[in-house]
Amino acid sequence: DQQVKQNSPSLSVQEGRISILNCDYTNSMFDYFLWYKKYPAEGPTFLISISSIKDKNEDGRFTVFLNKSAKHLSLHIVPSQPGDSAVYFCGVNSGYALNFGKGTSLLVTP
Amino acid sequence: DTAVSQTPKYLVTQMGNDKSIKCEQNLGHDTMYWYKQDSKKFLKIMFSYNNKELIINETVPNRFSPKSPDKAHLNLHINSLELGDSAVYFCASSLTMGGGQGKQYFGPGTRLTVT
Numbered sequence: 001d002q003q004v005k006q007n008s009p010s011l012s013v014q015e016g017r018i019s020i021l022n023c024d025y026t027n028s029m030f031d032y033f034l035w036y037k038k039y040p041a042e043g044p045t046f047l048i049s050i051s052s053i054k055d056k057n058e059d060g061r062f063t064v065f066l067n068k069s070a071k072h073l074s075l076h077i078v079p080s081q082p083g084d085s086a087v088y089f090c091g092v093n094s095g096y097a098l099n100f101g102k103g104t105s106l107l108v109t110p
Numbered sequence: 111d112t113a114v115s116q117t118p119k120y121l122v123t124q125m126g127n128d129k130s131i132k133c134e135q136n137l138g139h140d141t142m143y144w145y146k147q148d149s150k151k152f153l154k155i156m157f158s159y160n161n162k163e164l165i166i167n168e169t170v171p172n173r174f175s176p177k178s179p180d181k182a183h184l185n186l187h188i189n190s191l192e193l194g195d196s197a198v199y200f201c202a203s204s205l206t207m208g209g210g211q212g213k214q215y216f217g218p219g220t221r222l223t224v225t
Contacts, residue, residue: 032210032211032212033212034211034212034213041218041219042218042219043114043200043202043216043217043218043219044153044200044216045216046212046213046214046215049211049212049213051211087151089153091212092212093208093210093211093212094208095207095208096155096158096165096166096207096208097143097155097158097166097168097208098145098155098208098212098214099154099155100152100153100154102150102151102152103151103153
């Protein structure tokens, strides 16, 4: 069973605009929710995480929002840059490993 | 210096063969993992190792056998390869089990193709 769902397989955004990637999860017991970024032919790299006791975490152009009542996680990228074009995986830390969604492919066009 | 390295990067082999994928991390981490990304792009945990001990085996067929000779290495041996084993395999490591805030370091992946 999938604990993390990313329902949008792809997203296209113009450079300079905001990119919003969404994620839903099923289990409220996780301590940390996270986003990883993956370029083709490379391994995923950690982008940002948020503790279950917070509702927002910012790191530069990247902000993650956590809505616990809706079991929803989102990543905002402002402003979007062409170098942000990648696959973004939403995930949860089960305490033993990471459980990921299927990923959303973001394309930022000039 | 590469933090998490895997060899080989590409592996093409025939059904029924046995193959190994090697992983090394130079980060001094205690925990290492193997993940599989299948053709549908799902990235799923296969094994978690902490201090050379197996912690998690996520319903992986016993044809897959991880081996950790020391904390810096976690190799994956696959017996009797099947077509469905074709995937990209990622090794990862973290300072603590699960990665604390979820921060793990991934290798570049090994693309296995079984013909």
